[in-house]
Amino acid sequence: MNKKILYILLSVLSIAILGSCRKDLLDQDATVSPNTNTFWLTEADALTALMGNYNVFRPCFDRDYHFDGHGDFLKMYNVGAAPISITVNNPSAYGNGAGALYRALYGSIVNSNYVIENVTARLLPNAKTTASKQNLEAIIGEAKLLRGIAYFRLISLWGDVPYIYKTPKDPIEVDTISRMPITKVKDSIYADFTYAAEKLPNKGAAIGRAGKPAALAFRGKLQLFWGSWKKNGWPELQGFQQSATEARTAFEGAAADFNSVITGFGLNLFRGGAPGEWGEMGKADVLPNYYYMFIPSTGNPNADGEMLMVITHGGNATNQSEEYMRVWTGVSVGLSQNQAIPRYELADRYQSTITGDFLPKMTQMNPTVPATGNVARTTPNSSVNPDTYKDRDYRMKATLLWDYEKIMGIGTTEVTNYVPFIYKTWGATVNIGGTSYVTFNDNGTNLSGLQSRKFVRNYGGQNRSSGDYNWPLMRLADVFLMYAEATNEVNGPQADAIALVNRVRARGKLPALAASKTASRQAFFDAIEQERIVELFGEGQRTFDLRRWRALERVFGPAYGAGKWFQDTWGNNWERFFFNADELTYQRCYIYQIPESERERNRKLTQNTPWR
Numbered sequence: 230m231n232k233k234i235l236y237i238l239l240s241v242l243s244i245a246i247l248g249s250c251r252k253d254l255l256d257q258d259a260t261v262s263p264n265t266n267t268f269w270l271t272e273a274d275a276l277t278a279l280m281g282n283y284n285v286f287r288p289c290f291d292r293d294y295h296f297d298g299h300g301d302f303l304k305m306y307n308v309g310a311a312p313i314s315i316t317v318n319n320p321s322a323y324g325n326g327a328g329a330l331y332r333a334l335y336g337s338i339v340n341s342n343y344v345i346e347n348v349t350a351r352l353l354p355n356a357k358t359t360a361s362k363q364n365l366e367a368i369i370g371e372a373k374l375l376r377g378i379a380y381f382r383l384i385s386l387w388g389d390v391p392y393i394y395k396t397p398k399d400p401i402e403v404d405t406i407s408r409m410p411i412t413k414v415k416d417s418i419y420a421d422f423t424y425a426a427e428k429l430p431n432k433g434a435a436i437g438r439a440g441k442p443a444a445l446a447f448r449g450k451l452q453l454f455w456g457s458w459k460k461n462g463w464p465e466l467q468g469f470q471q472s473a474t475e476a477r478t479a480f481e482g483a484a485a486d487f488n489s490v491i492t493g494f495g496l497n498l499f500r501g502g503a504p505g506e507w508g509e510m511g512k513a514d515v516l517p518n519y520y521y522m523f524i525p526s527t528g529n530p531n532a533d534g535e536m537l538m539v540i541t542h543g544g545n546a547t548n549q550s551e552e553y554m555r556v557w558t559g560v561s562v563g564l565s566q567n568q569a570i571p572r573y574e575l576a577d578r579y580q581s582t583i584t585g586d587f588l589p590k591m592t593q594m595n596p597t598v599p600a601t602g603n604v605a606r607t608t609p610n611s612s613v614n615p616d617t618y619k620d621r622d623y624r625m626k627a628t629l630l631w632d633y634e635k636i637m638g639i640g641t642t643e644v645t646n647y648v649p650f651i652y653k654t655w656g657a658t659v660n661i662g663g664t665s666y667v668t669f670n671d672n673g674t675n676l677s678g679l680q681s682r683k684f685v686r687n688y689g690g691q692n693r694s695s696g697d698y699n700w701p702l703m704r705l706a707d708v709f710l711m712y713a714e715a716t717n718e719v720n721g722p723q724a725d726a727i728a729l730v731n732r733v734r735a736r737g738k739l740p741a742l743a744a745s746k747t748a749s750r751q752a753f754f755d756a757i758e759q760e761r762i763v764e765l766f767g768e769g770q771r772t773f774d775l776r777r778w779r780a781l782e783r784v785f786g787p788a789y790g791a792g793k794w795f796q797d798t799w800g801n802n803w804e805r806f807f808f809n810a811d812e813l814t815y816q817r818c819y820i821y822q823i824p825e826s827e828r829e830r831n832r833k834l835t836q837n838t839p840w841r
Contacts, residue, residue, distance in 0.1 A: 269351040272361060275368045278347065282340045283437070284549075286375045288312040289333050289382070291540040291551065291700045293769025294569060299323050299818070300771035301784050301793070302578075302762065304570040304804070306674055307556075320785060320793075321806045324817040325840070327386065328824035334379045335393065341376035342396050345369055363428075370428035374439050374447065377421035378702075381451055384411050384418075385773060386821040388466040388837060392417060407833040408823075411466065415455060422448035431494055436531060436699065437541035442490045446537050446703050449486030453711050456480040456718060457777035465820040467838050480718040487712035491729070496534035496705050504623045504738035510615055511661070513635045513647060513687070519736055520627035524686050525698045537703040544697030551700065555693035557684040557767075560670040561648045561656075563639040563693040567672040569767065571629055571679045573797050576612070578762050579625035585740035591617055593800035596632075606632075612678065612798040613652070622737035624763050630680035632798070633661065636669065637687040644689040652678040652798055678798025683767055706733050706764055714757050722753040733760050776819055788812045813839055 268274050298305030298318035305318035313333045317326035348369050356362040383390045391406040392414050425444035433440040456479035462471040490496070499522040508515030521527040522535070531539070543549035559567040577590050591612040594605035605613050615633045618625065630636055630650040638645040649661060650669040657668045669680065686696065710733060713726035731741045746756040761774060775781055785793045785807040792808035807814065816839035828834045 265351070269347050272352070272364055272368075275344070275348045275352055275365060278344045279368050279371055282337070282344050282372055282375055285333075285340045286337045286379065287540050287549075289330065289337050289379065290702055291542070293700075293702075294556070294767050296769040296772045297767055298569075300775060302572050302575040302766060302771065304572055304677065304795075305568065306570070307566070307568040319804075319806065320781075320818075321810065321814060322817060324820065325822040327821055328826060331383070331387070331821075331824050331827070334383050337379045338376050338393060339396060341372045341379070342393065344372040345376070346396055348372075366428040367430060367434075370425040370444070371439055373421040374425040374429070374444050377418040377425070377451075378447060380414055380418045380421075381447070381454075384414050385454065385776075387823060388463070388469070388820055389835075390414060391831075391834070404831045405833060406831065408835060411469065415451065418451055419448065422451065433538075436529065437539055439538050442494050442496065442534075443538035443703055445486045445490050446708050449483045449490070449708070449715070450703075450711060452479045452483035452486065453715050454773075454777050456483060456715070460718070461777065461779040463819070465816045465837065465839050477719060480715045484712055484715040484719065487708050487715060490537070490705070490708050491712060494534070496537075498705055498732065498736060499528070499533055499535040501533065502732050502736050504736050507623055507626055507738075510619060511633050511635060511649070513637060513682075516682075516687075517623035517627045517736075517738075519624045520682060523627075523684050523698075524688075525696060526686075526688060529697065529699045531699070535705040536699065536701050537705060537708070539699035539701055541699050542697050545691055545695045550691075550694060551696040551698050552694045553684045553696055553698055553700075554686055557681045558636070559672045559675070559680070561638045561667075562636060562685060564641065565672075565693045567674045567680075569681060570675055570677050571681050571766070572795050573612070573677045573679055574795065575762075575766065576618075576625070576629065576631065576679060576798075578759065579622040579737075580739055580759075582620050582622065582738045582740075585734075585743060588621070591798075593796060593798055595799040622739055622763060624737045626682075628681065628683040628763075628766060630669070630682055631678070634682075635666075636680075636682060636685065639686075639689055642689050642692050650680050676797055676803045677795075681767070701768060704765075704768075706736075707770070709733055710757055710761055710764065714754070717750055717753050717757065721750045722747040727753070730757060730760055733764055737763070779819075781815055781818055788815060 292313070294303070295305055295315045295318055297303040299320055301320065314329045315327050317323035348365055353362065353365045356365055380390070389408040389411050392409040393403070393406065394417070397403050422444050425439070426441055426448060429439060429441045429444055431441050433443070456476045458469070459472050459476035459479060463469045500518045503518055505518030506515050507517060542551040554563050555565045556568045558565045577587070580586055581588050589610060592608065592610050594608060594611045594613055596603055596605040596613050605611050608614055610617050613632050615631065618631055632651050633649055635647040635649050638648040647666070648669045649659065649666050651659065652675065654668050656670040659666055659668055671680065684698070691697070709729040713730050716723045716726045727742060727747050734742070742756055745752065747753050758774070761770065765771070775784060782788070788811055789809055790807070792805050792810060794802045795804045796802055820837045820839060822840040823834055823836050828836065
């Protein structure tokens with residue numbers, strides 16, 4: 230969004246919304262509502278309020294990477310991170326750490342209601358031209374899309390939730406609302422997405438504003454999740470019933486919506502889906518295209534349309550900056566804090582560019598044993614031998630650092646020099662190829678032997694907390710993979726779905742899927758899951774996938790079992806989850822706890838079964 234709109238975003242907060250509503254639920258300060266004699270008179274007023282809606286919506290979703298910390302490939306530190314705290318970031322026992330998010334989502338919803346009600350009642354009846362009517366309906370459509378996305382997140386985490394469809398006029402209205410059955414909430418979300426799909430333009434009015442493809446994609450995603458829940462069950466949600474018939478209908482609807490996005494708007498993957506260039510092992514002056522999709526200077530313009538919906542940030546001096554560099558890298562790059570660490574197990578997920586299949590699992594070796602000879606650095610397939618990482622999916626080079634890979638160092642804002650990553654050799658002077666370097670400083674938190682490159686800028690001019698990156702809320706590659714999943718559920722592997730998965734794979738310079746990978750519904754599902762792991766790493770999708778697929782036990786082991794150890798490149802165990810965990814522990818990961826603070830204020834709020 231341009232600077233003018235950014236200023237509107239800031240100013241709307243001072244107008245404020247629903248001053249009479251309770252602060253702890255809406256997560257905003259009480260103020261006086263706008264004077265209707267001076268506001269809600271023009272389309273500009275409607276746009277101002279909508280920008281305020283986006284501003285409240287933003288912090289609910291722009292740090293979704295925290296959810297990947299609940300999965301199996303990302304370690305998250307700093308669990309109480311602003312702006313909205315998710316206070317548990319490990320794969321187990323996280324269902325009671327999202328009370329602040331629960332309140333913030335309702336704050337966004339009530340902002341949406343405020344826009345919808347006032348534009349509908351005060352401006353739309355007085356629209357003097359067809360163009361004006363269409364503009365106002367599009368604003369309502371955007372507000373309904375934001376409301377639907379917020380409710381979609383609520384039901385994905387908490388199941389049955391209170392449904393607030395209008396602006397409360399008195400706190401008692403909020404404190405006496407019971408939880409609505411998830412089926413009814415889902416239907417209301419579907420209706421919001423449908424209105425948005427009908428009223429929004431084919432392309433958003435500005436980067437950061439949604440268009441018709443985003444509405445269709447979210448409606449498809451809602452149906453895909455509903456199909457997954459109906460197929461796989463949700464026993465932790467009281468009264469929820471599996472239904473093969475409902476699941477099939479939902480998958481069919483999801484596939485239809487995704488197909489509309491794919492075929493109806495001339496969209497394409499970033500840089501045409503071409504892999505770009507790997508460059509050279511151990512260097513970072515040339516990187517694959519996938520990397521450039523996730524830095525602001527090249528990714529934000531969204532020329533090909535891969536970013537169907539993004540959350541914008543203003544950058545320097547806007548009070549709306551993002552801090553992804555601070556989170557995703559260490560001290561050597563902008564004095565960052567290394568709060569997100571790729572787990573070692575991710576490296577083995579990157580397939581061979583030659584065979585298109587998995588390579589033998591790396592052999593984890595300690596390069597300091599034996600003390601002389603350093604054989605680990607030269608042993609074939611050793612996890613600390615840089616040659617082991619050759620000829621793998623280009624997205625690995627764009628996503629990760631391994632021993633002797635380099636990243637651009639940055640001071641406070643200025644570019645310094647390339648920095649080599651060498652696990653457990655932090656801030657040391659080393660000689661590589663006759664050139665002296667100071668090694669990557671990880672802030673003392675790296676315990677996996679890998680480091681992230683994804684989301685990390687390689688140019689100066691902005692400090693660690695003043696980024697202008699557009700966070701991807703919905704990407705075309707995700708739509709390709711969701712379409713493949715939905716059609717596979719209905720009819721098994723289909724030629725068009727296979728072709729779409731191969732287009733995603735092609736950006737990693739991988740060959741097309743072998744026939745064995747599409748020979749059955751299960752084999753193709755496994756191939757789709759693999760692509761979701763490497764394509765969407767760090768974007769907050771993995772844990773939602775594991776939950777809707779009922780796959781936590783598959784990934785972490787059965788109840789009362791050995792659980793799952795996570796290791797580093799040297800072969801050390803460093804974290805284990807679900808060791809001898811009982812069934813209740815798993816149940817509490819599949820559905821979140823209704824915040825007790827809300828239940829104390831509203832006695833009609835029942836608690837989810839595993840948390841009673």
